[in-house]
Amino acid sequence: MNTRQMRYGPLPVERVDVAVIGGGVVGAAVARALSGHDLTVALVEARCDVGDGTSKANTAILHTGFDAKPGTLESRLVRRGCELLGDYAATTGIPVERTGAVLVAWTDEELAALPGLAAKAVKNGYDRCEIIGAEEVYQQVPALAPGALGGLTVPDESIICPWTTTLAFATEALSRGAYLLFNTRVEGVEPPSGTAGDAADTVLRTSRGTLRAGWVVNAAGLGSDVIDGLFGHTRFTVTPRRGELFVFDKLARPMVNKIVLPVPSSRGKGVLVSPTIYGNVMLGPTAEDRDDRTDTSTSEHGFAFLLEKGRKLMPALLDEEVTSSYAGLRAATEHGDYQVFLDAGQRYLVLGGIRSTGLTSAMAVAEHALGLLGEAGLRLDAKATLPDPPRMPNIGEAFPRPYQRADLIAEDPAYGTAVCFCERVTEGEIRDALASPIPPADIDGLRRRTRALMGRCQGFFCGVEVEGRLCAGVARANREHGEHGDTEKTGEAQ
Amino acid sequence: MSGTNGVAPDVTTESPDVAVVGAGPSGLTAARELAASGLDVLVLDREWEAGGIPRHSDHTGYGLRDLHRVMNGPAYARLLAERAVEAGARVRTSAMVTGWAGERSLDVTTPEGRIRVDARAVVLATGARERPRTARLVPGDRPPGVMNTGQLQNLVHLHHREVGTRAVIVGAELVSWSAALTLREAGCRTVLMTTEHPHAESYAAFSVPGRAVLRVPVATRTRVTRIIGHHAVEAVEVEDLATGARRTVPCDTVIFTGDWIPDHELARAAGLDLDPGSKGPLVDNALRTSRPGVFAVGNLVHPVDTADIAALDGHHVARHVRDYLTGVLPQGPGIPLRAEAPFTWVSPGLVRPGAGTPPRERILLWSAEQRLVARIEVTQDGRRIARRTLPWPVSPGRVFRVPSSLLSGADPHGGPITISLA
Ligand SMILES: Cc1cc2nc3c(=O)[nH]c(=O)nc-3n(C[C@H](O)[C@H](O)[C@H](O)COP(=O)(O)OP(=O)(O)OC[C@H]3O[C@@H](n4cnc5c(N)ncnc54)[C@H](O)[C@@H]3O)c2cc1C
Numbered sequence: 001m002n003t004r005q006m007r008y009g010p011l012p013v014e015r016v017d018v019a020v021i022g023g024g025v026v027g028a029a030v031a032r033a034l035s036g037h038d039l040t041v042a043l044v045e046a047r048c049d050v051g052d053g054t055s056k057a058n059t060a061i062l063h064t065g066f067d068a069k070p071g072t073l074e075s076r077l078v079r080r081g082c083e084l085l086g087d088y089a090a091t092t093g094i095p096v097e098r099t100g101a102v103l104v105a106w107t108d109e110e111l112a113a114l115p116g117l118a119a120k121a122v123k124n125g126y127d128r129c130e131i132i133g134a135e136e137v138y139q140q141v142p143a144l145a146p147g148a149l150g151g152l153t154v155p156d157e158s159i160i161c162p163w164t165t166t167l168a169f170a171t172e173a174l175s176r177g178a179y180l181l182f183n184t185r186v187e188g189v190e191p192p193s194g195t196a197g198d199a200a201d202t203v204l205r206t207s208r209g210t211l212r213a214g215w216v217v218n219a220a221g222l223g224s225d226v227i228d229g230l231f232g233h234t235r236f237t238v239t240p241r242r243g244e245l246f247v248f249d250k251l252a253r254p255m256v257n258k259i260v261l262p263v264p265s266s267r268g269k270g271v272l273v274s275p276t277i278y279g280n281v282m283l284g285p286t287a288e289d290r291d292d293r294t295d296t297s298t299s300e301h302g303f304a305f306l307l308e309k310g311r312k313l314m315p316a317l318l319d320e321e322v323t324s325s326y327a328g329l330r331a332a333t334e335h336g337d338y339q340v341f342l343d344a345g346q347r348y349l350v351l352g353g354i355r356s357t358g359l360t361s362a363m364a365v366a367e368h369a370l371g372l373l374g375e376a377g378l379r380l381d382a383k384a385t386l387p388d389p390p391r392m393p394n395i396g397e398a399f400p401r402p403y404q405r406a407d408l409i410a411e412d413p414a415y416g417t418a419v420c421f422c423e424r425v426t427e428g429e430i431r432d433a434l435a436s437p438i439p440p441a442d443i444d445g446l447r448r449r450t451r452a453l454m455g456r457c458q459g460f461f462c463g464v465e466v467e468g469r470l471c472a473g474v475a476r477a478n479r480e481h482g483e484h485g486d487t488e489k490t491g492e493a494q
Numbered sequence: 495m496s497g498t499n500g501v502a503p504d505v506t507t508e509s510p511d512v513a514v515v516g517a518g519p520s521g522l523t524a525a526r527e528l529a530a531s532g533l534d535v536l537v538l539d540r541e542w543e544a545g546g547i548p549r550h551s552d553h554t555g556y557g558l559r560d561l562h563r564v565m566n567g568p569a570y571a572r573l574l575a576e577r578a579v580e581a582g583a584r585v586r587t588s589a590m591v592t593g594w595a596g597e598r599s600l601d602v603t604t605p606e607g608r609i610r611v612d613a614r615a616v617v618l619a620t621g622a623r624e625r626p627r628t629a630r631l632v633p634g635d636r637p638p639g640v641m642n643t644g645q646l647q648n649l650v651h652l653h654h655r656e657v658g659t660r661a662v663i664v665g666a667e668l669v670s671w672s673a674a675l676t677l678r679e680a681g682c683r684t685v686l687m688t689t690e691h692p693h694a695e696s697y698a699a700f701s702v703p704g705r706a707v708l709r710v711p712v713a714t715r716t717r718v719t720r721i722i723g724h725h726a727v728e729a730v731e732v733e734d735l736a737t738g739a740r741r742t743v744p745c746d747t748v749i750f751t752g753d754w755i756p757d758h759e760l761a762r763a764a765g766l767d768l769d770p771g772s773k774g775p776l777v778d779n780a781l782r783t784s785r786p787g788v789f790a791v792g793n794l795v796h797p798v799d800t801a802d803i804a805a806l807d808g809h810h811v812a813r814h815v816r817d818y819l820t821g822v823l824p825q826g827p828g829i830p831l832r833a834e835a836p837f838t839w840v841s842p843g844l845v846r847p848g849a850g851t852p853p854r855e856r857i858l859l860w861s862a863e864q865r866l867v868a869r870i871e872v873t874q875d876g877r878r879i880a881r882r883t884l885p886w887p888v889s890p891g892r893v894f895r896v897p898s899s900l901l902s903g904a905d906p907h908g909g910p911i912t913i914s915l916a
C-alpha cells in the first residue's frame with residue numbers, strides 16, 4: 001500500500017480479518033499487536049494522520065500508576081503499560097526522560113494526605129514513593145513558590161514524546177502489513193447477521209467506502225460511545241473533559257527538572273508543572289466538562305485559571321514567554337474505570353473511556369485486548385518472521401539531536417542546515433519525515449514528526465520555509481504515486 | 495570522544511579576533527568597521543543570506559541616518575553585506591550559533607560541519623522578533639492564517655505567496671503599517687487595525703495619510719479576545735476596553751504586529767545580566783555586556799528601533815571592541831540607569847564613567863503611553879540633575895530619544911540615575 005492509498009481514493013482493501021477503529025495511541029498499539037499475527041488488519045482513522053486526536057494533546061507523562069484507584073483495570077494496565085512502553089521506547093528510540101516527580105503539599109490537609117497516597121501507591125504495586133520534608137522539596141525544585149510544607153517523591157514518573165509513540169506503533173503496524181486507512185470515518189455499522197461466511201462479517205460504512213471485517217475493535221476515543229451505539233449498545237456516554245495547557249519557553253527549563261504534581265483532590269488530578277521532552281516547561285491541565293467533542297479551543301477562563309495556578313506554584317515561571325497553548329479532550333465517562341467490553345457474538349471489542357492515562361497504558365491495553373479476542377475465538381498465530389521494530393528519529397532533548405552531531409553532518413550536510421531555528425530542526429530531518437513510511441499530510445503532522453514551527457517564534461523566521469518544504473514534499477509523493485492528489489484535510493473526528 | 499582540547503575530533507575550530515553573531519544591519523556594520531581596521535572578523539548568520547530583517551522588508555525607508563540616503567530594505571541589506579565583505583570581514587551564512595563552548599567561544603552548526611569559534615571578542619547582534627499570538631495569550635481556535643509581520647513579509651516578498659482577502663492587524667505601530675502595506679500589495683484588505691492605546695501609535699505623519707491612502711479603520715482602546723475558526727480563520731472577537739462590549743469581526747487572516755522581544759537566547763545561555771525591562775542583555779555606553787569581551791548591539795538591546803539606528807550601534811561598538819582588544823577599555827563599575835513609568839525600558843541600562851557617550855549621544859526609551867508634551871526629568875540620589883522639555887512627543891510603539899548630555903551633571907561616584915516624565 002502506498003502513501004496515497006493511505007489517505008485518498010477508494011479503499012485499497014475490501015475485507016480484513018480485524019478492523020481497528022481509531023488511530024490514536026490505543027488503536028495504533030492494538031493494530032501493531034494484531035499485525036504481529038497471521039491476520040489482515042486495518043487501522044481506520046477519520047482524520048488525515050495517526051495521533052491527531054487526544055493522543056497529540058496531553059501532558060505526556062509516562063505514569064507509574066502510583067495514584068490510580070487500586071483494583072481497577074486502569075491501575076493494572078497503567079502499571080503494565082509503563083513497563084512495556086519503557087522497554088519499547090528504548091528499542092525504537094522514542095524519547096523518554098526519567099525525571100521523576102515530586103508531589104507537593106501546600107496545606108496541612110494535603111500534608112496529612114501524603115501517607116495515604118504512599119500506601120495507595122503500594123497497593124498499586126509501586127513501592128518507591130518517599131515522604132520528604134519541605135527543605136528537601138526545595139532542594140529538588142528550588143524555583144517553587146514559598147509555602148510548601150512537604151512532599152512525596154515518585155522517582156519513576158517520566159516524560160515521553162507522545163507523538164513519536166503513536167507514530168512508532170503505526171509505523172511498525174504498517175511494516176508488519178497492516179493497512180492504515182486515513183480520512184476514513186466510520187459512519188455506519190452493520191453487525192454480523194449470521195455466524196458463517198460473509199454473514200459473520202461486520203460491514204463498516206466509511207467516508208471512503210465499505211469495509212468488511214471479521215472482527216472489530218473500537219478504539220475511537222471521544223467517539224467510542226457513538227461507535228458502541230452503532231453496534232446497538234448503550235453502556236457509557238463520553239463527556240469530553242477539556243484540559244488546557246501552557247507550554248513555556250525553553251529558557252524556563254532550568255527551573256523545572258522534575259514533574260511537580262499537586263496532591264490529588266476529589267476534583268481530579270489538578271494542575272502540574274512539568275518539563276517536556278522537547279526541553280520546555282508545561283503548566284496545566286485544567287479540567288472542564290464540555291459538550292462539543294471537536295472543540296479543542298482554548299478559553300479566557302482557562303488561561304486565567306492557569307495563570308493564577310502558575311503564580312501560586314512557581315511565580316518565576318510566569319516571567320518567561322508562553323510558546324504554545326493548547327487544549328486536549330479527555331474521553332471521560334460516567335464510570336470510574338476504562339470501558340472495555342467484548343461481545344463474542346458480534347465479534348466486537350470496545351476499548352472506551354480511556355481518559356487520562358491512555359498514553360502510558362496503550363501497550364498494555366493492546367495486550368489485554370488480544371487476550372480477550374483470543375479467548376473469544378480470534379485465531380492469533382504469531383507470524384513466523386517479523387520485520388525489525390522501527391528506529392524513530394530523536395526529537396527529544398535527552399539525546400543529541402542531528403544539529404549537534406558532527407559525525408552525521410559530515411556524512412550528510414543536510415543535518416547541518418538549520419531550517420527551523422528555534423527548535424533547531426534541520427533540512428535533513430524534514431526531508432526524512434517527508435520520505436518516512438507515514439509521511440505527514442499537513443503542517444501539524446510535520447510539526448509532530450520534527451518539532452518544526454513548535455518554537456518561540458511560531459514561524460516569524462521560518463514559517464514560510466517549512467511550509468514550502470511540506471508542500472513540495474506532499475506534491476512529490478503524490479506525483480510518484482501516479483495520481484494528482486489534493487493535500488487538504490478531509491476527515492474530522494466527531 | 496573528545497580531543498585534547500575538549501573539542502570532538504570532527505569539529506573544526508576557527509579563531510578570529512572578533513566573532514559577530516547576526517548579519518543584520520547592526521552586525522554587518524560592526525563587522526565592516528572592525529575588518530576595516532585590520533582585524534580578522536567572522537560574521538555568523540543562520541539565514542542562507544546576510545542582511546537580517548530588511549531582506550524581506552520590501553519597502554523604502556532604510557538607510558537615512560547611517561548611509562544618508564533612503565533605499566528599500568533588500569537593497570539596503572545587500573549593500574551592508576557587500577561593504578562588510580569588501581572591508582575584509584568573512585560573512586558566513588547558514589551558520590547557526592547554537593550555544594557557548596567557553597567565555598568567548600561559540601558552537602556553530604553549518605552544512606560544512608560543526609564549528610567551534612574561539613574569538614577574542616564577541617559581538618551579539620541577534621535582533622528582535624514580534625511576540626506571536628501564543629506569547630500574547632490570545633485564546634480560541636488555532637487555525638492557520640495567524641502570523642506575525644515577519645512571516646507575512648517573508649511569505650509575500652521572498653516567496654510571492656498568497657495570503658487571504660480580509661485581514662485584522664493587531665497593533666498600530668510603525669511595523670503595523672508596514673504590514674498593512676504588504677497586505678495591500680498581496681491583494682488582502684485590512685478590515686481592522688486594533689490597538690489597546692487611545693491613539694494609533696505610529697507617527698501622525700504616517701498614520702494620517704496612511705489611514706487615508708490605505709483606508710484602514712483603526713479601533714483604538716480595543717483588544718482581540720478570541721480567534722474563531724477550526725480549519726481556517728473565520729473571525730476574531732474584539733473587545734472595547736472602555737465598555738467591555740464585544741463584537742466579532744469576520745476575517746481570514748490575523749497579523750500580530752509589534753510587541754517586540756529580543757532574540758536573547760544566546761545572551762541568556764551565557765548568563766549575561768539582563769535588562770528587566772527590555773529583556774535584552776544589559777549594556778553600558780560602550781555596548782559591553784556583563785561578560786568581558788562580549789558586546790551587544792542593535793535590536794537585541796533596544797527592541798525595536800529602525801535599522802539605521804541598529805547600524806550605528808555597530809559603528810559605535812567597533813571602537814570599543816578595538817579598545818578592549820588592545821586593553822585600553824576603561825574598567826570600573828557602572829551607574830545603573832533607570833526609567834520610571836510610563837517608560838518600560840531604557841538603553842543603555844548602565845552608564846560607565848569614562849567610557850564616552852552612548853551611540854549617537856542618545857539615550858533610548860520605550861513608553862507604554864502617549865504623552866504629547868515630553869517634560870523629562872533626570873535625578874540621582876534624590877537630586878535633580880536635569881529637566882528639559884523635548885520637542886517631540888512620547889509615543890508607544892516607537893523609541894523615544896533623549897540627548898545623553900542630560901546626564902552630564904551626574905555624579906560619577908553616585909547612585910542610580912532615574913529618567914522620568916514630570
Ligand atoms: C489534558 C490531557 C492530559 C493527559 N495527560 C496524560 C498523561 O500525562 N499520560 C498519559 O498516559 N495519558 C494522558 N492523557 C490521556 C491520553 O492522552 C489518552 O488516554 C489517550 O490519548 C487516548 O487515546 P485513544 O487512542 O483512546 O484516543 P484518541 O487519541 O482520541 O484516538 C481516537 C481516534 O479515533 C478517531 N475516531 C473517532 N471516531 C471515529 C470514527 N467514527 N471513525 C474513524 N475514526 C474515528 C479519532 O479521530 C481519533 O484519532 C491525557 C489526556 C488529556 C486530554
Ligand SMILES: Cc1cc2nc3c(=O)[nH]c(=O)nc-3n(C[C@H](O)[C@H](O)[C@H](O)COP(=O)(O)OP(=O)(O)OC[C@H]3O[C@@H](n4cnc5c(N)ncnc54)[C@H](O)[C@@H]3O)c2cc1C
Pocket residue numbers: 515516517518519520521538539540541545546547548551553554555556557589590591592619620621622643644647669672673757760791792793794798799800801802804805
Ligand atoms: C516589518 C518590519 C518593517 C520595518 N521597516 C523598517 C523601515 O522601513 N526602516 C527601518 O529603518 N527599519 C525598519 N524595520 C526595523 C529594522 O528591520 C530593524 O531595526 C533592523 O533589522 C535591526 O537590525 P539588527 O541588526 O539589530 O537585527 P536583525 O535585522 O533582526 O538581524 C539579526 C540577525 O541575527 C541572526 N541571528 C539571530 N540569532 C542567530 C544565531 N543564533 N546564529 C546565527 N545568526 C543569528 C538572524 O538570522 C538575523 O539575520 C522594520 C522591521 C520590521 C519587522
